[in-house]
Amino acid sequence: MKRTFTEAELGRIASLSAIGDFRERAxxxxxxxxxxxxxxxxxVRVVFGLRTLEEQMALWQKGRALKPGRPxxxxxxxxxxxxxxxxxxxxxxxxxxxxxxxxALLGDESKAWLPGHDPRWRTVxxxxxxxxxxxWGGDFKSFFDGAHVELLGxxxxx
Numbered sequence: 001m002k003r004t005f006t007e008a009e010l011g012r013i014a015s016l017s018a019i020g021d022f023r024e025r026a027x028x029x030x031x032x033x034x035x036x037x038x039x040x041x042x043x044v045r046v047v048f049g050l051r052t053l054e055e056q057m058a059l060w061q062k063g064r065a066l067k068p069g070r071p072x073x074x075x076x077x078x079x080x081x082x083x084x085x086x087x088x089x090x091x092x093x094x095x096x097x098x099x100x101x102x103x104a105l106l107g108d109e110s111k112a113w114l115p116g117h118d119p120r121w122r123t124v125x126x127x128x129x130x131x132x133x134x135x136w137g138g139d140f141k142s143f144f145d146g147a148h149v150e151l152l153g154x155x156x157x158x
Contacts, residue, residue: 003034003043012049017098019158022151025132026101029125029149033103036124041108044124047147048102051095059086087143097158100150113147121146 005013013030016023026049034044051059057072063084070077075089086093094100103125105114114120121138129136129149137148151157 002038005030005034005046009046012046013101015050015098016101017050017151019099020151022099022134025134025151026149029128029132029134030101030103032128033105033124036128037105037108037120040120040124042114042120042124043106043108045104045106046101047104048095048100050098051093053090053096056086056088056090056093056096060089062086094150094154094158097154099154099158100148102147103149104147116144116146125149 013023013027016026018024030044030046037044060078063080063082064078065081066072067077067079072078088095090096095102105118105120105124106112107114125146126136126138130139133152135150135152135154137145137150140148
């Protein structure tokens with residue numbers, strides 16, 4: 001059965017920027033992926049839309065420690081101490097401008113994200129994101145971010 005997005009998830013979509021029709025394209029992608037999950041035994045959850053600089057800093061700090069005597073507002077002031085959540089410092093993420101959305105794929109009736117090697121990331125989300133003219137985080141060269149979708153060329157359009 002097709003899952004209905006919660007009010008909070010709809011709010012995350014509504015928080016997105018209208019630049020480049022991103023909000024409407026992301027909404028259509030979320031709905032299309034959600035429909036595709038019906039036949040793929042998965043669910044789509046809208047995890048993030050617009051992210052404040054404070055929220056980005058909180059994510060940046062996960063897996064990092066501030067070097068003694070260094071100011072926290074500088075990227076070079078942080079050391080990686082464990083697994084990190086994001087590589088984007090505040091102001092460097094498309095989320096900070098409402099130009100990215102994170103759509104998690106979860107196993108049917110599960111709250112656990114599908115593992116990165118699961119082919120449904122590509123078939124349900126990646127192929128649809130590319131077809132919509134968006135950049136899919138599963139295609140990033142340096143790391144896999146299967147839930148992440150952003151406006152192509154967002155850096156020049158913020």
